[in-house]
Amino acid sequence: xxxxxxxxxxxxxxxxxxxxxxxxxxxxxxxxxxxxxxxxxxxxxxxxxxxxxxxxxxxxxxxxxxxxxxxxxxxxxxxxxxxxxxxxxxxxxxxxxxxxxxxxxxxxxxxxxxxxxxxxxxxxxxxxxxxxxxxxxxxxxxxxxxxxxxxxxxxxxxxxxxxxxxxxxxxxxxxxxxxxxxxxxxxxxxxxxxxxxxxxxxxxxxxxxxxxxxxxxxxxxxxxxxxxxxxxxxxxxxxxxxxxxxxxxxxx
Numbered sequence: 001x002x003x004x005x006x007x008x009x010x011x012x013x014x015x016x017x018x019x020x021x022x023x024x025x026x027x028x029x030x031x032x033x034x035x036x037x038x039x040x041x042x043x044x045x046x047x048x049x050x051x052x053x054x055x056x057x058x059x060x061x062x063x064x065x066x067x068x069x070x071x072x073x074x075x076x077x078x079x080x081x082x083x084x085x086x087x088x089x090x091x092x093x094x095x096x097x098x099x100x101x102x103x104x105x106x107x108x109x110x111x112x113x114x115x116x117x118x119x120x121x122x123x124x125x126x127x128x129x130x131x132x133x134x135x136x137x138x139x140x141x142x143x144x145x146x147x148x149x150x151x152x153x154x155x156x157x158x159x160x161x162x163x164x165x166x167x168x169x170x171x172x173x174x175x176x177x178x179x180x181x182x183x184x185x186x187x188x189x190x191x192x193x194x195x196x197x198x199x200x201x202x203x204x205x206x207x208x209x210x211x212x213x214x215x216x217x218x219x220x221x222x223x224x225x226x227x228x229x230x231x232x233x234x235x236x237x238x239x240x241x242x243x244x245x246x247x248x249x250x251x252x
């Protein structure tokens with residue numbers, strides 16, 4: 001059982017429909033039952049405290065990360081173009097994955113308090129990604145797991161740059177010029193302190209504009225016989241992926 005670096009988020013389409021309204025996104029984020037995310041994973045998960053995993057250099061715990069607060073959720077919704085709710089949102093997850101389906105049910109239950117309906121749709125991965133590649137066809141909400149391919153913070157910060165549009169990690173289609181400028185500046189900054197300061201700004205700004213419900217990091221779990229040797233945990237590998245090259249069977 002190892003602490004994971006793969007973030008789970010419910011990405012929201014920031015360009016069309018109700019989720020284009022920042023106050024609606026804020027309302028949804030504050031209505032979400034975050035305890036359900038942990039319960040679905042039988043306690044083997046940790047809520048995100050930033051858009052960045054804690055193990056990434058430059059990580060900061062962002063003040064004001066949304067947690068379930070229906071009074072605050074209703075306040076945000078009252079400032080939106082939909083003060084009484086009354087609309088339906090599509091939530092898409094990968095067909096065959098049980099955890100995202102159950103998270104969709106938690107989302108459905110959570111948003112009932114705001115008079116927002118949720119249509120849970122399971123689609124094959126290629127279909128979901130193809131839809132999400134264009135702002136016009138991207139779902140209102142979509143479940144996304146992202147494993148960083150390195151520990152450089154640029155890998156995570158780049159999820160929120162306009163360059164991410166068209167990729168599965170950019171299905172929010174967020175366009176924020178300040179984030180773009182900071183990401184570009186941090187990428188080429190050679191002074192570590194100044195670079196980390198930029199990434200701190202990026203994390204706070206991403207939470208401010210709320211392109212997704214920041215969910216959890218599930219633990220990585222494997223079952224092995226006691227005669228299996230050589231397993232080495234690497235958090236940068238995709239979920240469930242292991243390197244079998246250094247492993248062997250102790251036949252003694």
